[in-house]
Amino acid sequence: MLVGLRQVFLRFHGCNLACAYCDTRETHQSPPPDFCDREETPGRRDFTSIANPIDIQTLREVLVRWVYRHPGIHHSISLTGGEPLLHGETLVEWLPVLRSVLPVYLETNGTLIPELSRCIDFFDHISMDVKLPSSSGLDDLWERHRSFLSIACRKNVFVKIVVGAATQLSEIARTCDLITSVDKCIPLVIQPMTGASGEIAVSSSSLLAYQEYAGACLHEVRIIPQTHKFLRML
Ligand code: SF4
Known part of the structure; x- marks a missing residue:
């Protein structure tokens, strides 16, 4: 729904599903890698390798620097994966900080209902599969999706x-x-x-x-x- 707008991507490791068309195979690697990629300049692919997971203070500093140096470029922060809601504890700590910098957009497979309930107040947009x-x-997930959507509808969901x-x-x-x-x-x-x-x-x-x-x-x-x-x- 936001096609054409730019977002900062935060990619979370791990997923509770295994879709046939998954294009982030590395998300299923266990244990999670010790290092992750951080882009130094938005859109330039000048990645450096840093310890995984990143800590929230370092993350906030990067985001604030980007917003200051590149004003108006990014619409929102996209939480993607894998499945971001698998990281409920981390999200509870991170979301107030992230949302103080830019609106937060959740990209989710629409199955983790308690985790969504816990964090929903901090999401501005939800893209639900x-x-x-x-x-x-995958097997039939219709009822889980219905329960998830009945909570997600409190936000700008599609x-x-x-x-x-x-x-x-x-x-x-x-x-x-x-x-x-x-x-x-x-x-x-x-x-x-x-x-x-x-x-x-x-x-x-x-x-x-x-x-x-x-x-x-x-x-x-x-x-x-x-x-x-x-x-x-x-
Ligand atoms: S929900 Fe997304 S990340 Fe998880 S297996 Fe399916 S396509 Fe891959």
Whole structure:
């Protein structure tokens, strides 16, 4: 929903799921690495290796320096992963500090309900995945997603589904039922599986059919591919 805006990415290690299309395989490495990458200048890929995990004071200093030297560039801080909500203890400590610098945007797989409840007051935007069994290869998570969304709707939330060649219209219908059971004004983003070079794994006719079906149920339905791959910002 914020496509085209720039964000600071904070990437958290580890995930409680194992999606077939996961493009952050290193997040499943155990134990976590001793070092992580820190970009010194926004967008320049001049990474240095520092001890993992970073401490919150160092992190705050980096963020404040970026905001001071590059005013107006970043819309928000994106917490991504892996699954950021796996790090509940850390988030409780970090979120008030992060939010004092920039708005906070959570990117989540939409399954860790107690952890969301604990931290929800500190999020400004939530991008919540609904995992379709056809594309993710995961078991049925519908009821967990519904419980999660019923809490996340207190914030500026949207739902994202990744669709692939095997996706069924019945899964789109079930996603629409899930969203309308909470609030039909919550936007839905349909994201086609996108290869490393930007190739789309779903026919345009299927994408349009999904949007037409969902558009009859929900207020706002967008088709958005993984734009960073088209722009070669990997
Ligand atoms: S939820 Fe995200 S990080 Fe976790 S396995 Fe799925 S795609 Fe990978």
